[in-house]
Amino acid sequence: MRDTIGITILNIALPVLYFALVWAYGKAFFSDASWAKKWKSTLLAVVVLFHLFYLFLRTITFDHPPVTTVYEILSVLAFAVAAAYAVIERQSKAKETGYFILNLSFFFQLISSLFIRDLLEVPQILRSNWFGLHIASALIGYASITISAVYGLLYLMLYHEIKANRFGVIYKKLPNLETLERMNLIAIILAFSSLTFAILAGFIWLPYAFASFSYADPKLLGTAALWLLYGVGIIARQKGSIRGRTIMALSIVAFFIALFSMSVINLFFSGFHRFS
Amino acid sequence: MNTVCVGISHQTAPAELRAQMRFSAGEIRSAHPRIRALGLSECVLFSSNDRTELYAAGYEGIPSVDELVRFLMSEKGGESPIPAKSFFSLKGGDAVEHLLRVAAGLDSMIIGDTETLGAISEGFAIAQETGAAGFLLQQIFAAAQGTHDKAKARTLISDGAISVSSAAVELAQRIFDDLTQRRALIIGAGETAQMTARLLHAKGIGSLAITHKNPERASQLAATVGGTTIPFDAFRELLPGIDIIIASLQSEPHILTSRSIKEVGKSRHGQTLFLIDCGIPHNIDPFAGELENVFLYDLDTLNLMVSESIAQRRAHAPDVEAIVQEELKRLLSWYSSLETSPTVEALGKVIEKIRSEEVAREIHRFKSQDRKVVDDLTKRITERIVQIPAEHLKMGREGRLPDRLQNVSLVRKLFGLDSREDDPSDKQ
Numbered sequence: 001m002r003d004t005i006g007i008t009i010l011n012i013a014l015p016v017l018y019f020a021l022v023w024a025y026g027k028a029f030f031s032d033a034s035w036a037k038k039w040k041s042t043l044l045a046v047v048v049l050f051h052l053f054y055l056f057l058r059t060i061t062f063d064h065p066p067v068t069t070v071y072e073i074l075s076v077l078a079f080a081v082a083a084a085y086a087v088i089e090r091q092s093k094a095k096e097t098g099y100f101i102l103n104l105s106f107f108f109q110l111i112s113s114l115f116i117r118d119l120l121e122v123p124q125i126l127r128s129n130w131f132g133l134h135i136a137s138a139l140i141g142y143a144s145i146t147i148s149a150v151y152g153l154l155y156l157m158l159y160h161e162i163k164a165n166r167f168g169v170i171y172k173k174l175p176n177l178e179t180l181e182r183m184n185l186i187a188i189i190l191a192f193s194s195l196t197f198a199i200l201a202g203f204i205w206l207p208y209a210f211a212s213f214s215y216a217d218p219k220l221l222g223t224a225a226l227w228l229l230y231g232v233g234i235i236a237r238q239k240g241s242i243r244g245r246t247i248m249a250l251s252i253v254a255f256f257i258a259l260f261s262m263s264v265i266n267l268f269f270s271g272f273h274r275f276s
Numbered sequence: 277m278n279t280v281c282v283g284i285s286h287q288t289a290p291a292e293l294r295a296q297m298r299f300s301a302g303e304i305r306s307a308h309p310r311i312r313a314l315g316l317s318e319c320v321l322f323s324s325n326d327r328t329e330l331y332a333a334g335y336e337g338i339p340s341v342d343e344l345v346r347f348l349m350s351e352k353g354g355e356s357p358i359p360a361k362s363f364f365s366l367k368g369g370d371a372v373e374h375l376l377r378v379a380a381g382l383d384s385m386i387i388g389d390t391e392t393l394g395a396i397s398e399g400f401a402i403a404q405e406t407g408a409a410g411f412l413l414q415q416i417f418a419a420a421q422g423t424h425d426k427a428k429a430r431t432l433i434s435d436g437a438i439s440v441s442s443a444a445v446e447l448a449q450r451i452f453d454d455l456t457q458r459r460a461l462i463i464g465a466g467e468t469a470q471m472t473a474r475l476l477h478a479k480g481i482g483s484l485a486i487t488h489k490n491p492e493r494a495s496q497l498a499a500t501v502g503g504t505t506i507p508f509d510a511f512r513e514l515l516p517g518i519d520i521i522i523a524s525l526q527s528e529p530h531i532l533t534s535r536s537i538k539e540v541g542k543s544r545h546g547q548t549l550f551l552i553d554c555g556i557p558h559n560i561d562p563f564a565g566e567l568e569n570v571f572l573y574d575l576d577t578l579n580l581m582v583s584e585s586i587a588q589r590r591a592h593a594p595d596v597e598a599i600v601q602e603e604l605k606r607l608l609s610w611y612s613s614l615e616t617s618p619t620v621e622a623l624g625k626v627i628e629k630i631r632s633e634e635v636a637r638e639i640h641r642f643k644s645q646d647r648k649v650v651d652d653l654t655k656r657i658t659e660r661i662v663q664i665p666a667e668h669l670k671m672g673r674e675g676r677l678p679d680r681l682q683n684v685s686l687v688r689k690l691f692g693l694d695s696r697e698d699d700p701s702d703k704q
Contacts, residue, residue, distance in 0.1 A: 034429055162450060163565070165577050167584055171450060172435075177548070178453035240545040244569045 004118055007061060010054040015113045017047045018078070018106035025098035029173055041095060044086055044102075051079045051109075064122050065132030067139070071116040076136065078108035080143035084190055088147065092183045094175040100150055130205040134198055138223070141194035142258055145226075148187035149255030152248035155180040159245055181244065184251055185237065192230040199227060222261030229254055277611055279416065281371035282344040282363055283329030286385045289362040297352045299323040304399060307351060308406045314343055318410040320417060322399025324392045326385045331375065333412045341365040369608060372416055376600045379420035380427040381434055388433040388589040393424050411681050416607065423603045430599065431592040436585025441471035443581040444552045444573065445479060448520055451550055451571060455479045460520035462486045462503070463511065463531065465493045468554040468575070469524030470500075476520070477501040485518075487511040489525075512536070516543040522552040523559035530561045537564040552578075619684050620666040622693045624659075631658045 021043055028036035055076060058066040066072040082105040089095055125131065154174055161171045174180065202220065207213045233250055236242045242250070284297050299307065304321050311319045311330070318333040330348060332339040345363045352358065366374050374383070379396055381388040400417045403409035409417065427433050437443035452458055460481050462473050465488050477484060484503035487510075488494035494505040506514060515521070515536075525531060532551075537560070541549060551572040553560040558574060565572030631654050639647050665687055669680070687693070 032432075158450075162447070162571060165573075165580065167581055176450050176453055178451065182453070240547075243546050244548060246546070246568075 004061060007054070007057055007118070010050065010057065011113050011116065014047075014051060014054060014075075014078075015106065015110045017050060018082075018102065018109050021047050021082075022099060022102050022106050025102055029096060029099045030169070037095075040098065041089065044082065044089070044098065048079070048082050048086055051075075051082065055079060059132075062119060062122075064119075064127045065129070065135065067132065067135040068119055068122045068126045069117070071112045073135075073139065074108045075112040075116065076139050077143055078105040078112065080136075080140045081105045081108065081146060084140060084144045084147055084187065087190065088183050088186045091186050092175075092179060094179045094183060096173055096175050097151070097154060097180075097183065100154060101147055104146060104150075125209055128205070128209065130201060131209070134201040134205060137194045137201060138198035141191050141198055144187045144191035144194060145230075145255055145258045148184050148191060148251045151180055151184035151187060152251035152255075155184065155248040156245065156252075159248075177244075181247070184248060185234075188230060188234060188237075188251065192227065192234060195223065195227045195230065199223060219261060222257070226254060226257055226261060229257065277333075277368050277372060277412070277416075277608075278335065278338050279331065279333045279371050279412065280339050280341055280344065280365065280367050281329055281331050281374055282341055282348065282365045283327055284348075284358070284362050285327035285329070285364065285383070287383075288364050289358075293358055293362055294326065294328065296354075296356070297323070297328045297348065297358060298325075299328060299352075301398060301402060303351075304402050305406060308403065308408045310351075311347065312408060314339070314347060318403075318413045319408045320399050320403040320413050322392075322395045324395035327378070327392060329375075329378070331371065331413060331416070333410070338367060341367070369604065372419075372607060373600065373604050375416065375420050376423045376603055377597075379424040380596050380600055381424075382593060382596055382600065386438045387586065387593060388435075389438060390424060390428075390434050393421075396420060411685075415610070419603050419607045423600055426599045426603070427596045431595045433589055433592045433596050436588055437578075437581055438585060438589075439471065440468050440554075440575060440578040440582060441475050443578040443585075444468075444472045444522070445475045446581070447552075447571070447573060447578075448476070448550055449479075451548055452519065455481050457482050458519040459483045459517055460485070460522065461511065461514065461518045462497065462522045462524070463559065464488055464524035464526075464555070465497045466524030466526065466554050469522050470497055472522050472552065472554075473497060473501045473503065477503070481520075485511075485514065515540045519548070520550045520552075521560075522554065524554040525559050526556065529555075529557045530559065531555075532560045532564065534561040534563040534567070537561070537570060538567055541567055541570060616669050616680070616684060619688055619693065620662070620669060623665065623687060623691055624662045626691050626693065627658045627662050628655075631655065 021040070024036045024040040024043055027033040028040050055066050058072070067076055082102060085098060085101045085105075089098065155177060157170050158174050158177060158180065161168065162177075175183070229250075233242070233247065233254070237247055284294060286294065289297070299321060300323075304323070307321060308319065311321065311332070315334075316332045316339050317335040320331045322329060328348070330344055332344060345360060345365065348363070349358055349360070375396075377383045379390075379393055381390045381392075384390070384392060396417070400409060400413075403413070437446045448455065448458075455476065458481060460473075460476055460483070462469050462484065465486070473484060473486070484498075484501055485506050486494045486498045486501075486503045487506045487508050488497075489508050491505065491507070494508075497503070498505045521532070523531065537549070537551070546569050548569045548571070551560055551564065551570065553572065553574045556575075560572060562572065562574070564570055635651055635654055639650060642650055669683055669687065
């Protein structure tokens with residue numbers, strides 16, 4: 001019998017910690033609470049570290065990367081969103097948007113904590129570290145895609161508020177349009193880099209791991225299309241061909257393509273790329 | 277408190293009189309010896325656009341208000357005397373409360389405008405430099421700064437634009453991240469355009485070009501805001517490189533049409549263009565505002581922003597009033613604590629508490645017949661220890677008031693006789 005008390009405690013604590021984090025970011029955004037403004041970034045670092053420790057503990061205890069069930073994947077996704085946001089916050093030095101992003105982490109972790117089971121017996125293939133790397137980088141990529149879509153949405157909201165002469169909370173509290181565009185770009189670059197790594201790891205490892213591997217796998221094609229779209233988007237943005245509202249709208253479209261690649265293909269297409 | 281305040285403000289005098297009464301930093305510095313010659317123990321004088329105020333403290337009694345008013349009148353009266361009715365005066369706690377309200381922006385011409393705080397800080401710094409601000413006014417002005425800081429941190433009393441030009445710059449900052457990388461063009465030299473140009477210059481705008489049908493007016497404005505001039509018939513060629521345009525020409529309808537803005541947008545590869553139209557009638561075709569990545573605002577919109585932010589500031593006034601009362605209460609309670617006898621009494625209690633606790637802890641080591649001796653002995657020792665600072669504090673009564681107040685304050689601080697929150701001197 002393996003000792004899983006630490007995992008159980010962290011599994012209960014994580015949604016509570018994410019709730020506290022969202023609350024602190026919300027207080028800072030909506031009520032200008034000075035304590036929240038001062039401590040929210042520190043709390044973010046603490047929660048991300050706790051979550052990393054939790055994932056590490058699961059990997060060690062159950063002897064497989066924590067990506068074998070939907071609920072384990074949701075926890076990694078919650079972590080990836082929070083970690084990617086922490087990177088973006090640090091890079092852009094804009095701390096006002098955390099409330100909108102970290103709500104996703106809270107939601108993902110809550111669902112995960114409620115339904116997660118401790119699996120000891122998993123297919124040998126899922127114990128591979130290559131598999132862990134492939135999935136982890138893909139999840140960080142998808143988390144960054146989600147974040148870039150949130151920034152796209154926030155940009156469009158602020159754009160319309162300014163155009164419509166409405167000077168409410170959105171106008172007063174969000175970072176300026178250029179900062180939101182920069183944060184969106186950082187998320188896009190993070191998404192593109194992670195997907196590149198996920199695709200490379202997949203291309204190297206998948207043919208060895210699966211006899212039924214096919215380059216025509218729908219999820220692989222969907223991810224490759226997404227990767228291509230982001231690559232073209234980054235080049236176009238750097239060349240100045242598209243900017244502002246257009247690039248934000250494209251971020252949201254790309255998010256829905258990612259959602260399609262992750263869920264619809266998984267539901268309606270068969271292939272080696274399904275594990276549950 | 278032996279403090280008074282005399283002065284004129286926007287509530288007692290029109291702008292011309294306030295301008296006449298205004299003291300520059302050099303004038304304040306040179307006035308200090310003459311103010312002190314009136315027999316005042318301490319004084320601070322400051323001047324801003326909407327007020328000139330003189331605060332004075334006397335160690336032996338309340339300074340004469342009439343004498344201070346006469347002094348200000350004689351300093352700035354000149355050939356056109358300032359009527360005495362333009363001055364206001366306040367004494368004791370009322371004078372202190374007034375200073376706290378001014379520092380918090382509650383008494384400003386536009387509520388929440390803390391421009392006066394800069395003047396207060398400057399006046400106080402000069403008074404410290406010349407030795408005119410002593411123990412009392414140091415505490416009072418530190419409380420004024422604290423009131424301002426708390427009001428700013430806890431409320432939105434100073435948030436939002438309060439003029440059309442500041443609304444324009446605020447909008448620019450909601451769109452652009454870094455104004456130092458942006459280029460602005462001022463077309464015309466109307467009052468709002470001038471004010472906006474000055475604010476953009478103050479915010480470090482990357483470059484500022486000015487064009488006007490009258491090149492001399494363009495040169496005058498360029499000289500004041502550190503900009504460059506361009507000929508009026510050549511400004512259109514520069515538009516693709518411009519991020520912010522402020523148009524302020526009279527009787528020049530639609531010098532920039534929607535089509536010309538669209539062409540500019542294309543050559544800028546869709547980079548954001550921010551337009552302010554201060555012209556009457558409109559200098560810029562209003563339909564330009566519907567173009568992608570083009571933000572166009574006119575005076576009506578900017579005025580709407582200003583009225584909204586002033587309404588928001590007014591809504592926060594009651595919270596700031598509460599902060600003023602909280603700070604005033606703290607300051608007055610600190611002042612009353614500076615009496616010698618209560619301090620000696622409090623010191624005795626603290627020492628006695630320590631003695632009785634220590635004796636209670638160790639008394640069981642002594643035989644029962646010795647315990648009373650130990651108790652009496654330690655009591656005598658502590659009483660004699662307390663007597664030393666007590667005598668010095670009482671002897672100080674004959675000395676200068678600030679020395680005595682400082683000594684009392686020091687004893688209270690060293691022995692923790694006040695809770696930290698009740699002692700405004702802790703903030704220094």
